[in-house]
Amino acid sequence: MKLSKKAWNNVLIFAVLGMIFIFNFSHKKMLHDENSTPKQATLLPSQGMILTMQGPDYTIERIGRSWRSRPDIGLAPEQLGQMMDAWLSQPLATLELPEGQLPVSQFSQEYQFWMAGIDEPVSLVLYQLDNGLVISNWQSQLLKLDDLTIHKLLPR
Numbered sequence: 001m002k003l004s005k006k007a008w009n010n011v012l013i014f015a016v017l018g019m020i021f022i023f024n025f026s027h028k029k030m031l032h033d034e035n036s037t038p039k040q041a042t043l044l045p046s047q048g049m050i051l052t053m054q055g056p057d058y059t060i061e062r063i064g065r066s067w068r069s070r071p072d073i074g075l076a077p078e079q080l081g082q083m084m085d086a087w088l089s090q091p092l093a094t095l096e097l098p099e100g101q102l103p104v105s106q107f108s109q110e111y112q113f114w115m116a117g118i119d120e121p122v123s124l125v126l127y128q129l130d131n132g133l134v135i136s137n138w139q140s141q142l143l144k145l146d147d148l149t150i151h152k153l154l155p156r
Helices: 005-036 079-090 148-155
Strands: 050-054 059-063 068-071 107-115 122-129 132-135 142-145
Touching: 050 079, 059 079, 068 079, 079 148, 142 148
Parallel strands: none
Antiparallel strands: 050 059, 050 107, 059 068, 107 122, 122 132, 132 142
């Protein structure tokens, strides 16, 4: 195909414009798909390592590669390990409240987590709302808790 220098410049310009439109369209499509699915987040940083969890009336501590609770809450070290893994990795749907509105609850419990590499404990607060339980995560997002998730996170 013999084209003049001017014609090849026009071909390149239209090719670049075409790529810009394709990238712009695909980016908008990806953003639209993200907005259509509910947002999910974890309670604690997933790459973190829990050293100690302080509940309302018990403490769970890492002892080497195992776990123990004080006072004893009746769970084996393996079950305590699964519970701590759930705090790190369980994805939960975020709860969207109008801006500036905080959850109003008669019942709340605070859970503190001491994590490797972090000087201060990470505090999570569990709230009882009219439509169920929600918990604030390490990024101060509110996350919905269902019955199955509650049993993974808290001792029975």
